[in-house]
Amino acid sequence: MAAQPAPRDGAPPHGPPPAAALRRGTLGVADIAFFVISAAAPLTVMAGTSPLAIGAGGPGAPVGYLLAGATLALFAVGFTTMARHVRNGGGFYAFITRGLGRPAGFGAATVALLAYNGMQIGVYGLLATATQDALRAFCGIHLPWPPIAVAGVLVVWYLGHRSIDFGAKVLGVLLVAETGILVLLAGGVLLHGGAHGLALDSFTPGNVLVPGTGAVLAFAFAAFTGFESTAIYRYEARDPARTIPRATYLAVAFLGLFYAFVIWIVIQAVGSDRIVRAALHDPAGLFFTATTEYVGSWAAGLMHLFIVTSILASQLAFHNAINRYVLAMAREGVLPAAVGRVHPRHRSPYLAGAAQSLLAILVVVGFALAGADPYQQLLLWMNTPGMLGLLVLQAITAVAVPCYFRRFAHQEGALRTVLTPIAAAVLMAGALWLVIAKIDLMTGAPPATNTALVLTVPAAFALGLLGARRIRRSRPEVYAGFAAEPDEDEETAPDPGEEATARTP
Numbered sequence: 001m002a003a004q005p006a007p008r009d010g011a012p013p014h015g016p017p018p019a020a021a022l023r024r025g026t027l028g029v030a031d032i033a034f035f036v037i038s039a040a041a042p043l044t045v046m047a048g049t050s051p052l053a054i055g056a057g058g059p060g061a062p063v064g065y066l067l068a069g070a071t072l073a074l075f076a077v078g079f080t081t082m083a084r085h086v087r088n089g090g091g092f093y094a095f096i097t098r099g100l101g102r103p104a105g106f107g108a109a110t111v112a113l114l115a116y117n118g119m120q121i122g123v124y125g126l127l128a129t130a131t132q133d134a135l136r137a138f139c140g141i142h143l144p145w146p147p148i149a150v151a152g153v154l155v156v157w158y159l160g161h162r163s164i165d166f167g168a169k170v171l172g173v174l175l176v177a178e179t180g181i182l183v184l185l186a187g188g189v190l191l192h193g194g195a196h197g198l199a200l201d202s203f204t205p206g207n208v209l210v211p212g213t214g215a216v217l218a219f220a221f222a223a224f225t226g227f228e229s230t231a232i233y234r235y236e237a238r239d240p241a242r243t244i245p246r247a248t249y250l251a252v253a254f255l256g257l258f259y260a261f262v263i264w265i266v267i268q269a270v271g272s273d274r275i276v277r278a279a280l281h282d283p284a285g286l287f288f289t290a291t292t293e294y295v296g297s298w299a300a301g302l303m304h305l306f307i308v309t310s311i312l313a314s315q316l317a318f319h320n321a322i323n324r325y326v327l328a329m330a331r332e333g334v335l336p337a338a339v340g341r342v343h344p345r346h347r348s349p350y351l352a353g354a355a356q357s358l359l360a361i362l363v364v365v366g367f368a369l370a371g372a373d374p375y376q377q378l379l380l381w382m383n384t385p386g387m388l389g390l391l392v393l394q395a396i397t398a399v400a401v402p403c404y405f406r407r408f409a410h411q412e413g414a415l416r417t418v419l420t421p422i423a424a425a426v427l428m429a430g431a432l433w434l435v436i437a438k439i440d441l442m443t444g445a446p447p448a449t450n451t452a453l454v455l456t457v458p459a460a461f462a463l464g465l466l467g468a469r470r471i472r473r474s475r476p477e478v479y480a481g482f483a484a485e486p487d488e489d490e491e492t493a494p495d496p497g498e499e500a501t502a503r504t505p
Contacts, residue, residue: 027237032230032247033254034171039317040255043178043310044126045223046262047303051283054263056441057216059272060207062260064216065223069256071427072224075394076252078401078421080245081412083231086404087240088483091232091325092393097483099400103468105483108393109334110464111457112325115389119225120318121360122382124149125367125374127311134304146368149378150361155312157357160319161343161350174313178306179258181299185287186265188294194268201272202264218438221431222387224255232324266290319356326352333478334471380443385456391432392457398425 054061079095088094092112097105128145131152135141159170190198201207230248237243267275269290279286292300327349330340343350367378401421405412435442439450472479 027233029243029246032233033250034175035317036230036251037254038171038175038313041310041314043307047287047307049219050263051279051286053216053219055276055279056212058210058276059202059267061216062202062263063208065220065259066256068220069252073252074420075398075424076248077416080248081416082401083244084241087485092397094483095397096400099404102482103465106468107461107464109329110460111389111393114460115386116318116322118382118386121363122379123311123315124152124364125378127152128374130307130311134308137301137304145374149364153357153360156315156319157353159316160353161348162346171313174309178310181303181306182262184295184299185291189265189269192294195271198268202267214434215438215441218435225387225390232321269294322356323349323352332482384443384453389457395425395428395432398428
C-alpha cells in the first residue's frame with residue numbers, strides 16, 4: 001500500500017509525530033445527511049429542472065419523484081446492509097470489488113472519478129449563470145461568466161480545505177436557507193388555496209400514466225445524484241454502522257418527499273389546467289413567478305440569491321466526496337501517494353482538494369477559451385456523463401450486494417441481501433434505460449453529441465479494466481490489496497492528530 005499505517009499507542013513519546021489522519025468520530029447523522037442533501041441541491045433542482053419534468057409529464061409529475069425515491073430506497077437497503085460489513089472507505093468501488101472482483105472494482109473506481117468530477121466541474125457553469133442572474137436582479141450589472149466560475153472554484157477549494165465539521169456547519173446553514181425559501185412558497189400557496197383550490201389530481205392514474213412519465217422519471221432520478229456518498233464518510237462518522245444507514249435513509253426520504261411536495265405546490269399555484277403551458281412557456285421563471293405572486297417580489301429576489309448558495313453547497317458536497325475518493329485510492333497505491341496526504345491542522349485531504357480544484361480551473365478555462373456556453377455546454381456536457389456514471393455505479397452495486405453475501409455465513413436476512421438488491425438492480429437498469437432514451441430532453445444536444453456523452457461512461461469503465469491488468473502485472477501487491485479491509489482496530493484506534501496535540505509542549 002502507498003500509505004504507511006498510523007502509529008498506535010505505545011509509540012515512542014519523543015519520536016516523529018504521527019501522520020495526520022481524517023478527523024474520526026466527527027460527523028453525526030444530520031451532518032452526513034447535510035452533505036448528501038446539499039449535493040442534490042434541492043432549490044436548484046426544483047427551480048432549474050423540475051419545470052422541464054412538469055412540461056413533459058403534466059400534473060402527475062410529483063409521482064415520478066416519489067417513484068424514483070422509492071426505487072432508491074430499495075437500493076439503500078442492500079447498500080446500507082453491505083456498509084455494515086465493508087469497512088473500506090472507497091464507497092462504490094470498494095463494494096463492487098468485494099462483490100464482483102478487482103477488475104470490476106478498478107472499472108468502478110475510474111467511473112466514480114469521472115462521474116463525481118463531471119458533476120462537480122460542470123455545475124460551475126450553472127453557478128456562473130445563476131450568479132449573473134442574481135447580479136442582474138439585485139444590482140443591474142453584468143459580469144462575464146468565466147471569472148465567476150473561477151471565483152467559485154476558489155471559494156469551494158477554501159471551504160473544502162477547512163475541517164470537515166466546519167464544512168458540515170456551512171452546509172447546514174445553506175441547506176436551511178434554500179429549503180426555507182421553498183417552504184415559504186409552500187406556505188403562501190397553502191394559505192391562499194392555490195389558483196383554483198387545493199386538489200390531489202396529481203396523484204390520479206389519469207395524470208400519472210401518460211406518455212411523458214418516462215421523461216419525468218429521467219429527470220427525477222437525476223435529481224437524487226450524490227445521495228450514496230454517505231459511505232465515503234465512514235472514517236469521519238460517529239458509530240458508522242448506525243450513522244451511515246440512518247443518514248442514507250434520511251436523505252432519500254427527505255429528497256423524495258420534499259421534491260414531490262414542492263412540485264405539487266407549484267402545480268397548485270398555477271393550476272393543473274395551465275401548468276404545462278406555463279412550464280413550457282417560461283421554465284426558468286416558473287418558480288420565481290409563483291413566489292412573487294404568493295409571497296412577494298422580495299422573496300423572489302431571495303430565491304435568486306439562495307440558488308447561488310444552493311449551488312455552492314452542492315459544489316462543496318461533491319468536492320468533499322471527490323477528495324475522499326482520491327484519498328482512498330491514493331492510500332490503495334493506485335493514485336500518487338502525495339494526494340493522500342491529510343492536513344495536520346484541518347485534517348482534510350488538502351492536496352487532493354488542491355488537485356481537484358486545479359482540474360476544475362483548467363476545464364473551466366478550456367471551455368471559456370473555446371467560446372462555449374456555460375449552461376448548454378459546460379454544465380450539460382460535463383454533468384450528463386457524471387449523472388449517467390452514478391446511475392451505472394448504483395446499478396452495479398445493487399448486483400454486487402447478493403454476490404458478496406453469498407460468499408460467507410452471515411446473520412442478515414435474504415430480504416436485505418438478495419431480494420431487495422435484485423429488485424433494485426432491475427429498477428436501476430430500467431431507470432438508466434429511461435435516462436438514456438430521454439437524453440435529448442436533458443442536454444438539448446444533437447444525436448452525435450449525445451452518443452459521445454453516453455459512451456464516455458463505458459469508455460471510463462474499460463479504461464479501469466485496462467488499468468487493473470497493468471497494475472496486476474507491474475505492481476501485484478497493489479492489485480492484491482485493492483479495496484482490502486482496514487485493520488480490525490483502525491476505526492477505534494486513537495486519533496493520531498489528537499495524540500500529536502497532546503504530546504506538544
